[in-house]
Amino acid sequence: DTAVSQTPKYLVTQMGNDKSIKCEQNLGHDTMYWYKQDSKKFLKIMFSYNNKELIINETVPNRFSPKSPDKAHLNLHINSLELGDSAVYFCARGGGGYNEQFFGPGTRLTVL
Amino acid sequence: ELKVEQNPLFLSMQEGKNYTIYCNYSTTSDRLYWYRQDPGKSLESLFVLLSNGAVKQEGRLMASLDTKARLSTLHITAAVHDLSATYFCAVDTPPGANSKLTFGKGITLSVRP
Numbered sequence: 230d231t232a233v234s235q236t237p238k239y240l241v242t243q244m245g246n247d248k249s250i251k252c253e254q255n256l257g258h259d260t261m262y263w264y265k266q267d268s269k270k271f272l273k274i275m276f277s278y279n280n281k282e283l284i285i286n287e288t289v290p291n292r293f294s295p296k297s298p299d300k301a302h303l304n305l306h307i308n309s310l311e312l313g314d315s316a317v318y319f320c321a322r323g324g325g326g327y328n329e330q331f332f333g334p335g336t337r338l339t340v341l
Numbered sequence: 342e343l344k345v346e347q348n349p350l351f352l353s354m355q356e357g358k359n360y361t362i363y364c365n366y367s368t369t370s371d372r373l374y375w376y377r378q379d380p381g382k383s384l385e386s387l388f389v390l391l392s393n394g395a396v397k398q399e400g401r402l403m404a405s406l407d408t409k410a411r412l413s414t415l416h417i418t419a420a421v422h423d424l425s426a427t428y429f430c431a432v433d434t435p436p437g438a439n440s441k442l443t444f445g446k447g448i449t450l451s452v453r454p
């Protein structure tokens with residue numbers, strides 16, 4: 230158990246819609262991340278937050294906006310969804326020593 | 342830009358035999374991580390390798406790191422079906438607060454009887 234939860238697990242939506250994915254970690258660690266895994270399983274970091282502050286923003290379109298209301302939560306809001314946004318989105322937390330990261334269960338987003 | 346290469350991308354293994362898979366990276370780093378992903382599941386942390394010459398073992402898997410060669414190997418002893426999964430290596434750069442993990446494309450292992 231990585232103590233990282235995400236909701237929803239599956240999200241199917243139409244192009245142009247706005248959607249959010251929620252992430253929570255319950256171990257009080259400072260650092261949280263969002264990753265995108267595409268259909269070829271390629272995994273790439275999107276954002277990292279440390280204690281509610283944005284640290285890494287990896288050339289992600291402005292339509293993606295992370296929000297960290299508190300240390301335990303890092304939500305991902307996506308505006309004007311496009312077909313290419315279809316992927317699995319993983320939230321992760323740090324706290325394993327060095328930069329070891331622990332991943333949540335993932336949210337499979339399908340844009341029709 | 343840091344490149345992390347894994348090869349082969351797919352490996353069909355026979356039960357009971359030994360295999361080695363590789364992870365190369367293109368820039369200096371002392372820290373390398375191995376993760377396992379089962380189909381439709383999340384990533385599970387397997388090994389954290391923190392220095393040149395580091396070796397970690399867990400069951401039938403042994404990972405090592407050669408930072409001078411920028412190479413990590415994952416050795417599989419007497420493959421069993423339960424090891425079928427995709428294995429990712431990830432490299433940690435740059436050091437400091439902005440450190441991030443860059444992942445390879447993953448190696449999918451399939452163990453056949």
